[in-house]
Amino acid sequence: MRIGTSFVKNILSHNSTWIAIRNPWLIRSCSAKVSHDHDRTEKFETVFSFPFVRHIATLNRMKFYHIIGTSLAIPGCGLLETLSVLPEYSFLAAAYIGVTGAILFSMASLPLNNTIGFLYISEDNKLIKISSVDFWGRRRDRIVSADEWIPLLDMKQKTMDAIYLSPQLTDGTKYKLFIKFGKVLNSTKMGQVIE
Incomplete structure:
Protein backbone atom coordinates (compact mmCIF):
# COMPACT_ATOMS: atom_id res chain seq x y z
CA MET A 1 0.00 0.00 0.00
CA ARG A 2 2.85 2.40 0.82
CA ILE A 3 4.57 1.66 -2.47
CA GLY A 4 1.40 2.56 -4.37
CA THR A 5 0.88 5.85 -2.55
CA SER A 6 4.53 6.89 -2.93
CA PHE A 7 4.34 6.04 -6.64
CA VAL A 8 1.21 8.19 -7.00
CA LYS A 9 2.83 11.04 -5.05
CA ASN A 10 5.90 10.91 -7.31
CA ILE A 11 3.72 11.03 -10.42
CA LEU A 12 1.66 13.93 -9.04
CA SER A 13 4.76 15.90 -8.05
CA HIS A 14 6.29 15.24 -11.47
CA ASN A 15 3.06 16.32 -13.21
CA SER A 16 2.68 19.44 -11.05
CA THR A 17 6.28 20.40 -11.87
CA TRP A 18 5.56 19.90 -15.56
CA ILE A 19 2.32 21.90 -15.27
CA ALA A 20 4.14 24.71 -13.48
CA ILE A 21 6.80 24.80 -16.20
CA ARG A 22 4.23 24.69 -19.00
CA ASN A 23 1.81 27.15 -17.35
CA PRO A 24 3.52 30.14 -15.73
CA TRP A 25 0.04 31.67 -15.39
CA LEU A 26 -0.79 28.92 -12.86
CA ILE A 27 2.15 29.96 -10.70
CA ARG A 28 1.17 33.65 -10.86
CA SER A 29 -2.47 32.97 -10.06
CA CYS A 30 -1.60 30.72 -7.13
CA SER A 31 0.89 33.24 -5.74
CA ALA A 32 -1.67 36.03 -6.21
CA LYS A 33 -4.18 33.97 -4.26
CA VAL A 34 -1.69 33.54 -1.43
CA SER A 35 -1.09 37.29 -1.22
CA HIS A 36 -4.85 37.88 -1.41
CA ASP A 37 -5.35 35.44 1.49
CA HIS A 38 -2.66 37.32 3.40
CA ASP A 39 -4.68 40.51 2.95
CA ARG A 40 -7.71 38.75 4.38
CA THR A 41 -5.90 38.16 7.67
CA GLU A 42 -5.93 41.93 8.25
CA LYS A 43 -9.20 42.94 9.90
CA PRO A 51 -26.10 52.08 -1.29
CA PHE A 52 -26.66 53.44 -4.82
CA VAL A 53 -23.39 51.97 -6.11
CA ARG A 54 -25.36 48.99 -7.42
CA HIS A 55 -27.31 51.25 -9.74
CA ILE A 56 -24.09 52.82 -11.02
CA ALA A 57 -22.62 49.36 -11.63
CA THR A 58 -25.78 48.34 -13.50
CA LEU A 59 -25.59 51.44 -15.71
CA ASN A 60 -21.94 50.73 -16.48
CA ARG A 61 -22.68 47.06 -17.24
CA MET A 62 -25.56 48.00 -19.56
CA LYS A 63 -23.03 49.80 -21.74
CA PHE A 64 -21.04 46.57 -22.09
CA TYR A 65 -24.14 44.54 -22.99
CA HIS A 66 -25.24 47.21 -25.46
CA ILE A 67 -21.86 47.11 -27.21
CA ILE A 68 -22.00 43.30 -27.41
CA GLY A 69 -25.56 43.44 -28.78
CA THR A 70 -24.58 46.10 -31.29
CA SER A 71 -21.60 44.10 -32.49
CA LEU A 72 -23.97 41.19 -33.20
CA ALA A 73 -26.89 43.22 -34.57
CA ILE A 74 -25.00 45.31 -37.13
CA PRO A 75 -23.51 42.39 -39.10
CA GLY A 76 -26.76 40.44 -38.71
CA CYS A 77 -28.81 43.30 -40.15
CA GLY A 78 -26.31 43.73 -42.95
CA LEU A 79 -26.55 40.04 -43.84
CA LEU A 80 -30.35 39.99 -43.66
CA GLU A 81 -30.53 43.17 -45.76
CA THR A 82 -28.27 41.56 -48.36
CA LEU A 83 -30.57 38.52 -48.44
CA SER A 84 -33.58 40.86 -48.86
CA VAL A 85 -35.16 39.69 -45.61
CA LEU A 86 -35.01 43.15 -44.04
CA PRO A 87 -35.88 46.40 -45.86
CA GLU A 88 -33.27 48.66 -47.36
CA TYR A 89 -31.18 50.80 -44.93
CA SER A 90 -31.72 48.37 -42.02
CA PHE A 91 -27.97 48.03 -41.73
CA LEU A 92 -27.52 51.82 -41.46
CA ALA A 93 -30.37 52.11 -38.92
CA ALA A 94 -28.86 49.37 -36.75
CA ALA A 95 -25.43 50.98 -36.97
CA TYR A 96 -26.82 54.41 -36.11
CA ILE A 97 -28.82 53.15 -33.11
CA GLY A 98 -25.98 50.95 -31.87
CA VAL A 99 -23.20 53.51 -32.12
CA THR A 100 -25.33 56.37 -30.77
CA GLY A 101 -26.48 54.25 -27.85
CA ALA A 102 -22.91 53.20 -27.02
CA ILE A 103 -21.78 56.84 -27.08
CA LEU A 104 -24.67 57.90 -24.83
CA PHE A 105 -24.04 55.08 -22.34
CA SER A 106 -20.33 55.91 -22.28
CA MET A 107 -20.97 59.61 -21.73
CA ALA A 108 -23.48 58.86 -18.95
CA SER A 109 -21.16 56.48 -17.14
CA LEU A 110 -17.92 58.42 -17.58
CA PRO A 111 -18.58 60.86 -14.70
CA LEU A 112 -19.38 57.88 -12.44
Whole structure:
Protein backbone atom coordinates (compact mmCIF):
# COMPACT_ATOMS: atom_id res chain seq x y z
CA MET A 1 0.00 0.00 0.00
CA ARG A 2 2.85 2.40 0.82
CA ILE A 3 4.57 1.66 -2.47
CA GLY A 4 1.40 2.56 -4.37
CA THR A 5 0.88 5.85 -2.55
CA SER A 6 4.53 6.89 -2.93
CA PHE A 7 4.34 6.04 -6.64
CA VAL A 8 1.21 8.19 -7.00
CA LYS A 9 2.83 11.04 -5.05
CA ASN A 10 5.90 10.91 -7.31
CA ILE A 11 3.72 11.03 -10.42
CA LEU A 12 1.66 13.93 -9.04
CA SER A 13 4.76 15.90 -8.05
CA HIS A 14 6.29 15.24 -11.47
CA ASN A 15 3.06 16.32 -13.21
CA SER A 16 2.68 19.44 -11.05
CA THR A 17 6.28 20.40 -11.87
CA TRP A 18 5.56 19.90 -15.56
CA ILE A 19 2.32 21.90 -15.27
CA ALA A 20 4.14 24.71 -13.48
CA ILE A 21 6.80 24.80 -16.20
CA ARG A 22 4.23 24.69 -19.00
CA ASN A 23 1.81 27.15 -17.35
CA PRO A 24 3.52 30.14 -15.73
CA TRP A 25 0.04 31.67 -15.39
CA LEU A 26 -0.79 28.92 -12.86
CA ILE A 27 2.15 29.96 -10.70
CA ARG A 28 1.17 33.65 -10.86
CA SER A 29 -2.47 32.97 -10.06
CA CYS A 30 -1.60 30.72 -7.13
CA SER A 31 0.89 33.24 -5.74
CA ALA A 32 -1.67 36.03 -6.21
CA LYS A 33 -4.18 33.97 -4.26
CA VAL A 34 -1.69 33.54 -1.43
CA SER A 35 -1.09 37.29 -1.22
CA HIS A 36 -4.85 37.88 -1.41
CA ASP A 37 -5.35 35.44 1.49
CA HIS A 38 -2.66 37.32 3.40
CA ASP A 39 -4.68 40.51 2.95
CA ARG A 40 -7.71 38.75 4.38
CA THR A 41 -5.90 38.16 7.67
CA GLU A 42 -5.93 41.93 8.25
CA LYS A 43 -9.20 42.94 9.90
CA PHE A 44 -11.01 45.87 8.34
CA GLU A 45 -13.94 47.86 9.65
CA THR A 46 -16.53 49.29 7.26
CA VAL A 47 -16.61 53.05 7.78
CA PHE A 48 -18.60 54.15 4.72
CA SER A 49 -21.11 52.59 2.34
CA PHE A 50 -22.87 54.03 -0.68
CA PRO A 51 -26.10 52.08 -1.29
CA PHE A 52 -26.66 53.44 -4.82
CA VAL A 53 -23.39 51.97 -6.11
CA ARG A 54 -25.36 48.99 -7.42
CA HIS A 55 -27.31 51.25 -9.74
CA ILE A 56 -24.09 52.82 -11.02
CA ALA A 57 -22.62 49.36 -11.63
CA THR A 58 -25.78 48.34 -13.50
CA LEU A 59 -25.59 51.44 -15.71
CA ASN A 60 -21.94 50.73 -16.48
CA ARG A 61 -22.68 47.06 -17.24
CA MET A 62 -25.56 48.00 -19.56
CA LYS A 63 -23.03 49.80 -21.74
CA PHE A 64 -21.04 46.57 -22.09
CA TYR A 65 -24.14 44.54 -22.99
CA HIS A 66 -25.24 47.21 -25.46
CA ILE A 67 -21.86 47.11 -27.21
CA ILE A 68 -22.00 43.30 -27.41
CA GLY A 69 -25.56 43.44 -28.78
CA THR A 70 -24.58 46.10 -31.29
CA SER A 71 -21.60 44.10 -32.49
CA LEU A 72 -23.97 41.19 -33.20
CA ALA A 73 -26.89 43.22 -34.57
CA ILE A 74 -25.00 45.31 -37.13
CA PRO A 75 -23.51 42.39 -39.10
CA GLY A 76 -26.76 40.44 -38.71
CA CYS A 77 -28.81 43.30 -40.15
CA GLY A 78 -26.31 43.73 -42.95
CA LEU A 79 -26.55 40.04 -43.84
CA LEU A 80 -30.35 39.99 -43.66
CA GLU A 81 -30.53 43.17 -45.76
CA THR A 82 -28.27 41.56 -48.36
CA LEU A 83 -30.57 38.52 -48.44
CA SER A 84 -33.58 40.86 -48.86
CA VAL A 85 -35.16 39.69 -45.61
CA LEU A 86 -35.01 43.15 -44.04
CA PRO A 87 -35.88 46.40 -45.86
CA GLU A 88 -33.27 48.66 -47.36
CA TYR A 89 -31.18 50.80 -44.93
CA SER A 90 -31.72 48.37 -42.02
CA PHE A 91 -27.97 48.03 -41.73
CA LEU A 92 -27.52 51.82 -41.46
CA ALA A 93 -30.37 52.11 -38.92
CA ALA A 94 -28.86 49.37 -36.75
CA ALA A 95 -25.43 50.98 -36.97
CA TYR A 96 -26.82 54.41 -36.11
CA ILE A 97 -28.82 53.15 -33.11
CA GLY A 98 -25.98 50.95 -31.87
CA VAL A 99 -23.20 53.51 -32.12
CA THR A 100 -25.33 56.37 -30.77
CA GLY A 101 -26.48 54.25 -27.85
CA ALA A 102 -22.91 53.20 -27.02
CA ILE A 103 -21.78 56.84 -27.08
CA LEU A 104 -24.67 57.90 -24.83
CA PHE A 105 -24.04 55.08 -22.34
CA SER A 106 -20.33 55.91 -22.28
CA MET A 107 -20.97 59.61 -21.73
CA ALA A 108 -23.48 58.86 -18.95
CA SER A 109 -21.16 56.48 -17.14
CA LEU A 110 -17.92 58.42 -17.58
CA PRO A 111 -18.58 60.86 -14.70
CA LEU A 112 -19.38 57.88 -12.44
CA ASN A 113 -16.09 56.09 -13.06
CA ASN A 114 -14.24 55.02 -9.87
CA THR A 115 -17.20 55.68 -7.59
CA ILE A 116 -16.46 54.41 -4.09
CA GLY A 117 -19.09 51.99 -2.84
CA PHE A 118 -17.40 50.95 0.41
CA LEU A 119 -14.49 52.21 2.48
CA TYR A 120 -12.82 49.95 5.00
CA ILE A 121 -10.12 50.94 7.48
CA SER A 122 -7.88 48.48 9.32
CA GLU A 123 -7.93 48.21 13.10
CA ASP A 124 -4.58 49.98 13.43
CA ASN A 125 -5.64 52.78 11.00
CA LYS A 126 -2.66 52.04 8.72
CA LEU A 127 -4.49 50.49 5.75
CA ILE A 128 -7.48 51.62 3.70
CA LYS A 129 -9.46 49.22 1.54
CA ILE A 130 -11.27 51.00 -1.30
CA SER A 131 -14.10 49.19 -3.09
CA SER A 132 -15.05 51.08 -6.23
CA VAL A 133 -16.86 50.54 -9.53
CA ASP A 134 -14.84 50.83 -12.72
CA PHE A 135 -15.88 51.99 -16.21
CA TRP A 136 -17.31 48.57 -17.12
CA GLY A 137 -19.28 48.07 -13.89
CA ARG A 138 -16.87 45.70 -12.17
CA ARG A 139 -16.02 45.99 -8.51
CA ARG A 140 -12.40 46.88 -7.84
CA ASP A 141 -10.96 46.34 -4.37
CA ARG A 142 -7.69 48.07 -3.61
CA ILE A 143 -5.78 48.10 -0.35
CA VAL A 144 -3.52 51.11 0.13
CA SER A 145 -1.50 52.52 2.96
CA ALA A 146 -3.07 55.42 4.83
CA ASP A 147 -0.03 57.49 3.77
CA GLU A 148 -0.97 57.04 0.09
CA TRP A 149 -4.38 58.66 0.67
CA ILE A 150 -4.17 62.44 0.29
CA PRO A 151 -6.25 63.91 3.14
CA LEU A 152 -9.45 65.55 1.95
CA LEU A 153 -8.77 68.72 3.93
CA ASP A 154 -5.41 69.17 2.17
CA MET A 155 -7.06 69.28 -1.26
CA LYS A 156 -8.39 72.49 -2.75
CA GLN A 157 -12.14 73.00 -2.88
CA LYS A 158 -14.04 72.22 -6.07
CA THR A 159 -17.46 73.21 -7.30
CA MET A 160 -18.64 69.56 -7.28
CA ASP A 161 -17.86 69.15 -3.55
CA ALA A 162 -21.54 69.79 -2.79
CA ILE A 163 -22.43 66.57 -4.66
CA TYR A 164 -19.35 64.38 -4.23
CA LEU A 165 -15.81 64.62 -2.91
CA SER A 166 -12.83 63.76 -5.12
CA PRO A 167 -10.30 61.86 -3.02
CA GLN A 168 -6.97 61.14 -4.64
CA LEU A 169 -4.05 58.79 -4.01
CA THR A 170 -0.40 59.76 -4.25
CA ASP A 171 -0.08 57.76 -7.51
CA GLY A 172 -2.68 60.03 -9.15
CA THR A 173 -5.70 57.70 -8.99
CA LYS A 174 -8.87 59.73 -8.47
CA TYR A 175 -12.12 58.50 -6.94
CA LYS A 176 -15.60 59.87 -6.34
CA LEU A 177 -16.99 59.75 -2.81
CA PHE A 178 -20.70 60.52 -2.52
CA ILE A 179 -20.54 61.24 1.20
CA LYS A 180 -23.78 63.23 1.17
CA PHE A 181 -25.82 60.31 -0.19
CA GLY A 182 -23.93 57.51 1.55
CA LYS A 183 -23.91 56.10 5.06
CA VAL A 184 -21.04 57.02 7.36
CA LEU A 185 -20.81 54.09 9.77
CA ASN A 186 -17.87 55.26 11.89
CA SER A 187 -17.31 58.99 11.57
CA THR A 188 -14.51 59.25 14.14
CA LYS A 189 -12.35 56.58 12.52
CA MET A 190 -13.09 57.93 9.07
CA GLY A 191 -12.18 61.45 10.17
CA GLN A 192 -8.90 60.29 11.74
CA VAL A 193 -7.68 58.52 8.60
CA ILE A 194 -9.06 60.17 5.45
CA GLU A 195 -9.63 63.77 6.47
